[in-house]
Amino acid sequence: MRxxxxxxxxxxxxxxxxxxxxxIAAVLVARxxxxxxxxxxxxxxxxxxxRGRTATASSLEGSGFAASNAFDGNTxxxxxxxxxxxxxxxxxxxxxxxxxxxxxxxxxxxxxRDYRIEMSADGAAWTTIATRTAGDxxxxxxxxxxxxxxxxxxxxxxxxxxxxxxxxxxxxYGTVDGGEPPTGAFTVVAAGDIAAQCTASSSSCAHPxxxxxxQRINPRFYLTMGDNQYDDARLSDFRNYYxxxxxxxxxxxxxxxxxxxxxxxxxxxxxxxxxxxxxxxPQGKPYYSYDEGNWHFIALDSNTFxxxxxxxxxxxxLARNSKKCVAAYWHHPLFSSGGHGNDPVGxxxxxxxYGAKAxxxxxxxxxxxxxxxxxxxxxxATADGIVQIxxxxxxxxxxxxxxxxxxxxxxISGPYGVLKLDLTDTTYRWSYVGTDGSxxxxxxxxxxx
Numbered sequence: 287m288r289x290x291x292x293x294x295x296x297x298x299x300x301x302x303x304x305x306x307x308x309x310i311a312a313v314l315v316a317r318x319x320x321x322x323x324x325x326x327x328x329x330x331x332x333x334x335x336x337r338g339r340t341a342t343a344s345s346l347e348g349s350g351f352a353a354s355n356a357f358d359g360n361t362x363x364x365x366x367x368x369x370x371x372x373x374x375x376x377x378x379x380x381x382x383x384x385x386x387x388x389x390x391x392x393x394x395x396x397x398x399r400d401y402r403i404e405m406s407a408d409g410a411a412w413t414t415i416a417t418r419t420a421g422d423x424x425x426x427x428x429x430x431x432x433x434x435x436x437x438x439x440x441x442x443x444x445x446x447x448x449x450x451x452x453x454x455x456x457x458x459y460g461t462v463d464g465g466e467p468p469t470g471a472f473t474v475v476a477a478g479d480i481a482a483q484c485t486a487s488s489s490s491c492a493h494p495x496x497x498x499x500x501q502r503i504n505p506r507f508y509l510t511m512g513d514n515q516y517d518d519a520r521l522s523d524f525r526n527y528y529x530x531x532x533x534x535x536x537x538x539x540x541x542x543x544x545x546x547x548x549x550x551x552x553x554x555x556x557x558x559x560x561x562x563x564x565x566x567x568p569q570g571k572p573y574y575s576y577d578e579g580n581w582h583f584i585a586l587d588s589n590t591f592x593x594x595x596x597x598x599x600x601x602x603x604l605a606r607n608s609k610k611c612v613a614a615y616w617h618h619p620l621f622s623s624g625g626h627g628n629d630p631v632g633x634x635x636x637x638x639x640y641g642a643k644a645x646x647x648x649x650x651x652x653x654x655x656x657x658x659x660x661x662x663x664x665x666x667a668t669a670d671g672i673v674q675i676x677x678x679x680x681x682x683x684x685x686x687x688x689x690x691x692x693x694x695x696x697x698i699s700g701p702y703g704v705l706k707l708d709l710t711d712t713t714y715r716w717s718y719v720g721t722d723g724s725x726x727x728x729x730x731x732x733x734x735x
Contacts, residue, residue: 332387332460333460333461334457334459335461335462336357338358338359339378339379339471340504341356341504342379342502343374343377343502344375344723345371345374345450346365347366347452351365351452354504356453356455356456357455364394365452366394366450367450369448370445370448370450372442372444373441374451376456377409377437379409379473380435380437382463383407383434383435384461384462384463385432385433385460385463386438386459386460387429387431387432387459388429388431388458389428389456389458390426390428391425391427392453392454393424393453393454394452394454395447395452396445396450397424397445397447397451398442398444398446399421400417400420400443401418401444402417402441402443403416403440403441404441405433405434405437405438406435407435407437408725408728409717409728410724410725415433416431423446431460470579471709472709473708474706474707475704475707476509476615476675476705477510477650477677477678477679477680477703477705478544478617478648478677478678479511479651479653479681479682480493480532480680480682481680483517483523485527486530492680493528493532493680493681495702495721496532497532497534499703499721500704503719506538507538507539507578508532508535508538509539509583510532510541511542511617511678512541512545512588512616512617512650512651513546513547514528514541515528515557515558517549519546519549519550519555520551521552522557531681532680539562540565540585542566542585542588543558543587544588548589554589559572572590573599573600579709579710580609580712581611581612581613581709582607582609583614584614585615586600586615586616588618588632597634597635600638601638610734611709611712611714612639612642612645612646612735613646613647614644614647614648616632616635618631619647619649619650620636622649622656623687623689623691624653624676624685624688625686626651629651633663636663640671640672643670644735645714645734646672647673648677648705649674649677652678652685654676654684654686654687655676655677655678655697655699655727656698657694657696658691658694659671660672660673661674661692661693665691665693667693677705679701679702679704680702701721703719703720703726704719705717705718706719712734713732713734714731714732715728715731716729
């Protein structure tokens, strides 16, 4: 945000005004609070339900102005949108369906003149629960609300300054259906088949757009399902293309290699290993595992599923696991309705994961999005089966859908996007989010085995 010396931050003025008002309040009889935009006054007794929840935004002014800053309880951090553009929005996932009774907004100098507060059950269809016109910034409070949904969004339609939109804090109060939201909630963004040999200077180049969308979601970390860099995954290609987009959050990325990483003329996986280093080889191999919350994640190299040492490692890793929920990811999916079709290389691994009651498998290779109902390694639908997602729309040229496989529930080829995985200690669900921020598909909520 660019502010000149002649434009003092609003927060300084508010603090000075607050001090004066406190002195006045010491000698005056208290007056009723100002009416809020919903036509009510006073504070609701419902608890704060938005603190620390997953947040997304239409844009960021820079990496230091993440959407999550508006829900962290720290009035020294803020979300800021790109400057000079209308409309803009910031959204929070409350973790479960909720009834919202009160919302307070603490605006920075770059405030909204006109805006709406909206709610949605699925993050796609929105209902307005409050509006403000001719807003002057500062703190806005809306009470007496009866909004229902899982997602709450502040949609700015007209700026109050020449800059963008910026919020120090958004506090949402209410009750969550069925009690408190699930514990241990966090978000992961995933994609495969990412960096074509192009840059943002080309309007048809997709990986800068998927990277921007992934970064706006601001997840706990990122997964990649192989073919991170095209065509031969040389180190120079990683530096010239992937690094300019998805490389912005390399330190928070947990990658696996695809077949294109094996084409490097310098040797199989040479460029991949040199670029990612210990991030891709934390245990000295191109396959590894790690824990987050009540989840155990297993990153595998499907180029070497015929290597007995990887299979032995997988069995031993699962035997040591104490987490309730298990997700695995690699490049070549066992089931796919795309051009490559089903790839039996993953069948022995599925057998092991199914026997260990794993929950979720992610893959790429075919350049489309697809989700499957729970199934066993032989493709039979079963309630205790593994859910599989193909997420190969990270930036490479899309492949058409060809032979639709049994248990395939949704297929999208064309619109680029990323997977937004919402995980708790006991459940998981996801959305396929397009580069424009629209939700193209939303899964059911599954319970871990």
